[in-house]
Amino acid sequence: MRASQYYAPTLRQAPAEAEIPSHKLLVRGGFIRPLTSGVFTYLPLGLRVLRRVEQVVREEMNRAGAIEVFMAVLEPKELWERTGRWDSFQPQPLRTEDRTGRWFCLGPTHEEVITDLVARDVSSYKQLPLTLYQIQTKFRDEIRPRGGLIRVKEFTMKDAYSFDIDEAGLERSYQAMYAAYVRIFERLGLATLVVQAEAGSMGGSDTREFMCLNENGEDTVFMCDSCDYAANAECATSRVCEPDTLEDPGGAYEQIDTPGATTIQAISEMLGMPAQKMIKTLLYRVDDRFVAALVRGDRDLNEIKLQRATGAEELRMATAEEILGLTGAPVGFSGPVGLPDEVEIIADPEIEFLRNFVVGANEADAHLTGVNVGRDFEVSRYADLRQAAAGDPCPQCEAGKLQTRRGIEMGHIFKLGTKYSEALGALYTSEDGEQRPMVMGCYGIGVSRCVAAIVEEHHDEKGIAWPLTVAPFGVVILLLDPDNEELVAIADDLASQLEAAGYEVMIDDRDERPGVKFKDAELIGYPLSIVIGRKTAENGEVEVRRRRDTAEEVAPVAQAVARLQELAEDA
RNA sequence: CGGGGCGUGGCGCAGUUUGGUUAGCGCGUUUGACUGGGGGUCAAAAGGUCGCCGGUUCAAAUCCGGCCGCCCCGACCA
Numbered sequence: 001m002r003a004s005q006y007y008a009p010t011l012r013q014a015p016a017e018a019e020i021p022s023h024k025l026l027v028r029g030g031f032i033r034p035l036t037s038g039v040f041t042y043l044p045l046g047l048r049v050l051r052r053v054e055q056v057v058r059e060e061m062n063r064a065g066a067i068e069v070f071m072a073v074l075e076p077k078e079l080w081e082r083t084g085r086w087d088s089f090q091p092q093p094l095r096t097e098d099r100t101g102r103w104f105c106l107g108p109t110h111e112e113v114i115t116d117l118v119a120r121d122v123s124s125y126k127q128l129p130l131t132l133y134q135i136q137t138k139f140r141d142e143i144r145p146r147g148g149l150i151r152v153k154e155f156t157m158k159d160a161y162s163f164d165i166d167e168a169g170l171e172r173s174y175q176a177m178y179a180a181y182v183r184i185f186e187r188l189g190l191a192t193l194v195v196q197a198e199a200g201s202m203g204g205s206d207t208r209e210f211m212c213l214n215e216n217g218e219d220t221v222f223m224c225d226s227c228d229y230a231a232n233a234e235c236a237t238s239r240v241c242e243p244d245t246l247e248d249p250g251g252a253y254e255q256i257d258t259p260g261a262t263t264i265q266a267i268s269e270m271l272g273m274p275a276q277k278m279i280k281t282l283l284y285r286v287d288d289r290f291v292a293a294l295v296r297g298d299r300d301l302n303e304i305k306l307q308r309a310t311g312a313e314e315l316r317m318a319t320a321e322e323i324l325g326l327t328g329a330p331v332g333f334s335g336p337v338g339l340p341d342e343v344e345i346i347a348d349p350e351i352e353f354l355r356n357f358v359v360g361a362n363e364a365d366a367h368l369t370g371v372n373v374g375r376d377f378e379v380s381r382y383a384d385l386r387q388a389a390a391g392d393p394c395p396q397c398e399a400g401k402l403q404t405r406r407g408i409e410m411g412h413i414f415k416l417g418t419k420y421s422e423a424l425g426a427l428y429t430s431e432d433g434e435q436r437p438m439v440m441g442c443y444g445i446g447v448s449r450c451v452a453a454i455v456e457e458h459h460d461e462k463g464i465a466w467p468l469t470v471a472p473f474g475v476v477i478l479l480l481d482p483d484n485e486e487l488v489a490i491a492d493d494l495a496s497q498l499e500a501a502g503y504e505v506m507i508d509d510r511d512e513r514p515g516v517k518f519k520d521a522e523l524i525g526y527p528l529s530i531v532i533g534r535k536t537a538e539n540g541e542v543e544v545r546r547r548r549d550t551a552e553e554v555a556p557v558a559q560a561v562a563r564l565q566e567l568a569e570d571a
Numbered sequence: 572c573g574g575g576g577c578g579u580g581g582c583g584c585a586g587u588u589u590g591g592u593u594a595g596c597g598c599g600u601u602u603g604a605c606u607g608g609g610g611g612u613c614a615a616a617a618g619g620u621c622g623c624c625g626g627u628u629c630a631a632a633u634c635c636g637g638c639c640g641c642c643c644c645g646a647c648c649a
Contacts, residue, residue: 015582015583016577017577018642019643034641143646143647144646155649157649447649478608513608514607514609515609543608
């Protein structure tokens with residue numbers, strides 16, 4: 001390809017709205033252009049990178065035995081109603097209506113479609129196991145797109161779905177995908193950390209996220225500093241340590257005046273007592289009932305965990321009016337003592353080891369001190385409700401402490417079980433003649449997000465440094481003097497040699513000054529380059545460079561391709 | 572959805588507080604000349620509904636009201 005004939009507009013300055021490196025560099029380098037919030041156009045260079053990432057994913061999926069299909073973006077409402085997700089999927093899918101008033105959503109995921117497909121065509125255990133996948137555009141009405149390609153409303157995703165006869169089969173399919181993911185991210189040049197995660201709208205039990213640890217990621221990961229425990233903040237937990245000695249419960253609790261102290265911090269300051277000696281009582285509306293969630297004063301409640309613990313479909317904090325109705329007190333003074341019976345009290349396990357603590361009195365401007373579980377109120381059950389915090393003891397090993405890092409979620413694998421196969425009638429006849437639901441798994445990779453992650457991981461102050469596997473062109477030939485026919489001939493000759501050797505080559509033959517070409521090549525991030533200019537050509541030489549470490553050397557024209565290939569080994 | 576910021580030629584910005592000729596600057600673009608190994612120099616030129624609608628005023632990029640869009644921080648996801 002000749003740059004003079006190509007469409008790769010670069011910008012000297014990044015648009016003001018871009019903040020993180022991948023966003024700035026992808027726009028500056030002429031890979032993508034914003035269309036509207038969370039929606040981008042791929043320019044030729046960006047499309048090339050996207051296709052290369054897709055190809056790596058495709059090869060590894062095929063190698064793992066998955067079979068490619070291509071499903072429609074439009075998914076009919078009726079199918080989603082059968083799994084109950086038309087109204088419950090979060091975020092709400094983008095929807096559209098045809099001229100007859102029939103509703104569709106722009107597919108945010110394809111469990112319904114694939115399960116329906118397999119339900120129709122597969123009926124025997126002899127046809128299983130089966131793993132199908134596609135690489136396709138997904139739509140999600142993201143509440144807040146951010147970070148260029150990190151989170152967008154329209155993106156390219158690889159989604160795979162496995163169908164097995166039983167849990168043991170699912171385990172094999174799941175492990176095959178796990179292994180494929182490890183290979184994929186390795187080939188993409190992305191160091192990954194596999195973490196425990198929540199299933200969200202997908203449902204299912206065992207789920208793992210493949211994270212690329214990066215400060216511009218949007219997820220928080222907790223990892224142990226001494227063992228391999230790693231979990232997304234949404235489900236990370238910590239070990240509850242029973243203290244060596246427990247305080248003796250004192251006499252009966254006392255009510256004290258705490259005017260205006262509606263926060264733990266305020267009470268803590270007023271009483272000169274640490275927040276660890278207090279209990280936060282959080283009242284939640286859980287479907288059609290109320291629950292009081294108790295966590296230690298210095299802790300935050302994790303709503304996802306509360307939702308899990310209660311099995312709630314919908315969950316929200318009680319309103320001020322509801323709190324007044326339940327406790328007789330305004331917000332800020334709720335406590336577990338004397339709550340109406342219909343309010344279930346669920347407590348975080350840390351509460352069990354607290355003695356003589358402080359709680360709200362269910363009365364305006366008052367708290368209770370010296371309160372004890374069992375004596376003053378009953379906890380209906382204990383469940384992990386607290387948000388883990390950096391420094392907490394590791395739940396998995398004795399010595400470790402948890403630390404937090406930011407991460408980009410590139411892939412997510414789920415064991416779905418029979419949720420979809422039952423809802424959509426994906427049954428098979430077993431060897432003994434019984435009808436059984438297929439046991440499913442699903443496996444996603446954010447392909448376009450991976451492009452952003454690769455840039456986050458592979459760039460410097462000059463621009464991008466693509467790994468050779470995903471580079472839009474593996475080699476750029478900087479033809480510093482495109483009017484010199486001898487040099488043009490050298491460039492053409494080298495280009496055809498390189499192409500014969502399997503490289504894709506961009507010849508920068510634009511009528512630009514050398515500096516412009518050097519800057520653009522570094523911004524765009526070609527892994528390898530050959531510089532052809534008068535200076536070295538006089539000696540029958542060209543310059544050979546590697547972007548990643550700016551290695552550079554001169555080589556005779558005849559040996560340039562061989563030298564480049566040597567550099568490429570490690571590009 | 573809550574909080575914050577922004578909207579002025581393709582990109583980056585000044586001007587808005589305190590209304591007042593023809594709306595500036597850098598980069599980019601076009602033409603010409605010189606140049607030619609790290610975003611070069613000189614000269615000339617093109618390119619603007621100052622986000623949109625309405626209001627105040629002799630006069631609005633500037634003041635007021637409404638709306639739209641974009642970005643960032645929080646609660647959700649590949």
